[in-house]
Amino acid sequence: MSVIYILITVSIFVAVVFLFAFIKAVKSGQYDDDYTPSVRMLFDDELVKSTNKLTKTDKQKMN
Amino acid sequence: MDTNNCFHCGNEIIKKDEVVFDEKSFCCNGCKTVYEIFSQNDLSCYYDFENAPGATPQEIKGKYDFLDDEKIITKLLEFQEDTTSIVSLYIPHIHCSSCIWILENLQKLQSGISSSQVNFPEKKVRITFNSTDTSLKDIVYLLSSIGYEPYISLDNYETGKKEVDRSLIYKAGVAFFCFGNIMLLSFPEYFEVDEFWINQYRGFFRWLIFALALPSFLYSASDYYVSAYKSIKSKMLNIDIPIALGILVMFVRSTVDIVFDYGQGFFDSLTGLIFFMLLGKLFQQKTYSFLSFERDYKSYFPIAITKLNSDGTEIPVQVYDIEKGDRLLIRNQELIPVDGILIAEKASIDYSFVTGEAIPIEKKSGDKLYAGGRMIGSVIEMEVLFSVSQSYLTQLWSNDIFQKKIDQKHKTITDKVSQYFTPILLLLALVVFIFWLFIDVSTAFNVLTAVLIVACPCALALTAPFTLGNVLRIMGKQKLYLKNATVIEQLAKVDTIVFDKTGTITSNKKSNIEFEGNDLTSEELSLLKSVIRGSNHPLSRKIYEFLPNSPKLEIQEFEEITGKGIVAKANNLIVLIGSASLIGITDESDTKQTKVHIKINNEYKGYFVFDNQYRKGVEELFKKLSNKYELKILSGDNEGEMENLQSLLPKDTELIFNQKPEQKLEYIESLQKQGKNVMMIGDGLNDAGALAQSNVGISISENVNVFSPACDGIIDATQFSKIGYFLKYSKNAMLTIYMSFGLSLLYNIVGLSFAITGNLSPLVAAIIMPLSSITVVSFVTIMSNFYAKKMQ
The missing domain is CATH 3.30.70.100 (Alpha-Beta Plaits)
Incomplete structure (x- = not known):
């Protein structure tokens, strides 16, 4: 058994895994909306920021 | 922060309505309330992403x-x-x-x-x-x-819920997988040298490639077989026949090659071809998902409306369940879903959905109300005359034109070319085959398959999708949103353009009147108002409404001169109202504006000027278009504006007034029967029939997100004057396609010269096919971008 059989089998196997990952991603609807996620990923910690801001303005008011 | 604009919605703040809260100013209480809700819930960074992103909440009591x-x-x-x-x-x-x-x-x-x-x-x-x-x-x-x-x-x-069709992406994914792997595995044989190890593993490589080609051949390319079969069945030769034939022949020949160990076959070219063609299809599939081109009256109508029972109780009733004789309650901003009779004292109805006319129409008790109007002001009651489907407006949709599928309406340019291409190709293959039969039978089969393989019009099939897809995107950036790529082909063929008047060449804003000249005394004002009362000319009516109420004076003499104005005598003063020529002055200033001059007792007083209600650039656009296109205006209005339009537009523009929705549709149909390719530009629901009937129906909209009737394209109102540009650009796009067809045919000829002489090796095919595809794709992309830039 030559090493070329193993290598090619492995390479094809990896390619098949990626193909399935792609098909699954499309099926789950990931490619239906390609704009909103790009905006959404920037949101995460906005809420924390807003409370900080509020306390800041509160402090200003107290002064 | 700009203090003059509302913190929430960004509208200008009118001083007396200003609401100040939390050191921020708002234009109204509604906006303030929204801000309050957000800040109470720690959501005020809503205002951090974008300045004034909000909208004023509307009154919705009872609506839902x-x-x-x-x-x-x-x-x-x-x-x-x-x-x-x-x-x-x-x-x-x-x-x-x-x-x-x-x-x-x-x-x-x-x-x-x-x-x-x-x-x-x-x-x-x-x-x-x-x-x-x-x-x-x-x-x-x-x-x-x-x-x-x-x-x-x-x-x-x-x-309900719509199914999304993603099969094309799956197919392209699978095709790419097959293509990529086969390419890698084919490399050893491209550089074939009689080395020991290659000879040893040749069989393994070839059968692996064969296995990898199967999903692409059986699954990814399946649309081509179906389309080719359908086209043969309907006896229309489309481009998919030579493609499907090429794919099939390529697969069979390659399989035969490796079974009998003649060579490595053409699997690399085969899968590459399938992948490129699917890519082209994907590229063309650009859609504007936030727009809808298929709307009919259903997207305008509410689901339910309030019905009054005989005992005075209110219940919501589904629109389809409304019956003749029902009593309905229509609230402010609600749409009237059916024809009926008004039972309130008076009502003003905004028919802008139907006619494009923004000025509400006053109705009195007992007047007929038509479906499609929007109630403005107080609550009214109405009695139903017809059910939804029988109402005047909705009947338009029972016309056959709305049942047709748009895809089948036109033959695409590629199909037209392939009408000649396919028979010539088949004939050529046959001739060459017979010729070689006399020399060598096995070479004859080789040559036959090689011809069919190399002539497979992959570049030809790629040309149109890539050009049109690119043009579609470029036009979209300039705010003309087309339904799909075939509309561009239709756009290039247009020779007659029909415009709707109200809302299309005029903007929906109410026209303003101003008086310029010496200030008029109250005595003169009442004199003018009394004189103008007697005239029915639309401009007179407008001035009459504009002038303040004043005591009526007795008119001693009155004469209306058509096309000129009024000569009258009242209070022993001679009054002249009308055009510059009537007054006897020469007006050297801007002639585009509509003016009515005033002369009292031989003293020139000044003129009323009507704000130009036509869209910017209408005159230039018509002038430009009139050289190449037949222009027509179809209006649902009366002839009031006729003179005005005639002076504004080129002389050969045909003006037709008093057109009902069905008449508009029939008019377009009659033009088409004369062999004309008609483009209709309209806005209201009353144009819906005409838009559907025309070869290209473009709907114009002040706000593209707001509702427009079913059409082939939506253009933003600000781009109206660019219509000439878009038409020219679509023509250039077609020119690009023709040039590219020539280019791809050149490749076909080169390939054929290899094939006919029996020298087509897999390596040559593997080079020619992707090369031709890539040249064609880059050529059309560069050309369409070039034309878009050059013409601006």
Whole structure:
């Protein structure tokens, strides 16, 4: 058994895994909306920021 | 921060209405309330992403009472099980990242909502909620209270959930997988040298390639077989026949090659070809998902309306269940769904959906109300005359033209070319085959298959999708949104353009009148008003309404000179009202504006000037277009504006007035019977029939998100003067396609010269095919971008 059989089998196997990952991603609807996620990923910690801001303005008011 | 604009919605603040809260100024209480809601819930960074992103919440009292009805709710929900419900709502106001952020944080505003997700391109929000803690009605009220009122129409009621077709992406994915791997595995044989190891593993490589080609051949390319079969069946030769034939022949020949160990076959070219062609299809599939080109009256109509029972109680009733004789309650801003008779003292109805005319029409008790009008002001009652489907407006949709499928309406340019290409190719293959039969039988078969393989019009098939897809995108950036790529071909063929008048070449804004000249005394004003009373000319009516109320004077003499004006005598003063020539002056200033001059007792007083209500650039556009196109104007209005239009537009423009919706449709049809390719540009629902009948129906809209009738394209009103440019650009796009056809045919000829002489090796095929595809694709992309730039 030559090493070329193993290598090619492995390479094809990896390619098949990626193909399935792609098909699954499309099926789950990931490619239906390609704009909103790009905006959404920037949101995460906005809420924390807003409370900080509020306390800041509160402090200003107290002064 | 600009203090003159509302912190929430960005509208200009009128001083006396200004509301100051939390050191910020708002234009009205509604905007302030939304801000209050957000800041109380720690959501005020809504204002951080975008300046003034909000909208003023509208009054919706009672509008969504129908959401109490279980039957209607079930129809609207996307998913429902136990207590979990999911609903997708269309919200026209979604326009920026602030909108996404606030709508995805809805659960902080209402406890029953578990999550919400925005689909920005479609302007939709998908809300998952617990139906025991909250209801659909509560959610809709919440959304409305923060300025994001969803749009729920009859359309939602009927369609339910739509299936998304993603098969093309799957096919392209599989094709790419096959193509990539086969390419890698083919390399050893491209550089074939008689080395020991290659000879040893040749069989393994070849059969692996064969196995990898199967999914591409059987699955990815399946659309071509189906289309070719259909085209043979309907006896129309389209481009898919030589493609399917090429693929088939390539596969069989390659299989034979490796079975009998003649060579490595053409699997690399085969899978590459399939992948490139699917890529072209994907590229062309650009759609504007936030726009809808298929709307009919259903997207305008509400799902339910309030019905008055005989005992005076109000119940929501589904629009389709309305019967003749029912009494309906129409609130402010509600749409009248059926024809009926007004029972309130008076009402003003805005028919802008139907006619494009923005000025509301006054109706008195007993007047007939037509479906499609929007109620403005107080609450009215009406009695139903016809059910929804029998109403005047909706009857238009029973015309056959709305049943036709648009795809079948036209033959595409590629199909037309392939009408010649396919028979010539088959003939050539046959001739060459017979020729070689006399020399060598086995070479003859080789040559036959090689011809069919190399002539497979892959580059030809790629030309149109890539050019048109690119043009579609370029036009979209300039705010002309076309339904699909075939519209461009139709656009290039247009020779007659029909415009609607109101709302299309005129803008919907109310025209303003101003007086310029010496100030008129109150005596003179009452004199003018009394004189003008007697005239029925539309300009007179407008001036009459413009002038303040004043005591009536007795008219001693009165004469109206058609096309000139009025000569009258009252209070022993001679009054001249009319054009410059009547007054006896020469008007050297701007002639585009409509003016009415005034002369009292031989003293020139000045003139009334009418704000130009026509869209900017109408005159230049018509002048430019009149050289190449036949121009016509179809109007639902009376002839009042005729003179005005005639002076404004080129002389050979045909003007037709008093056209009902069906007459517009018939008029377009009669033009088409004369062999003309008609483009219709309109806006209201009354143009819907004409838009559908015409070869290209373009709907013009002040705000493309707002509703426009079914059409082939939507153009932003600000781009109106560019119509000439778009038409020319589409012609250049077709020119690009023809040039590219020439280029790809050149490749075919080169390839054929290899094939006919029996020298087509897999390596040559593997080079020629991708090379031709890539040249063609880059050629058309560069050319279409070049034309777009050059013409600006």
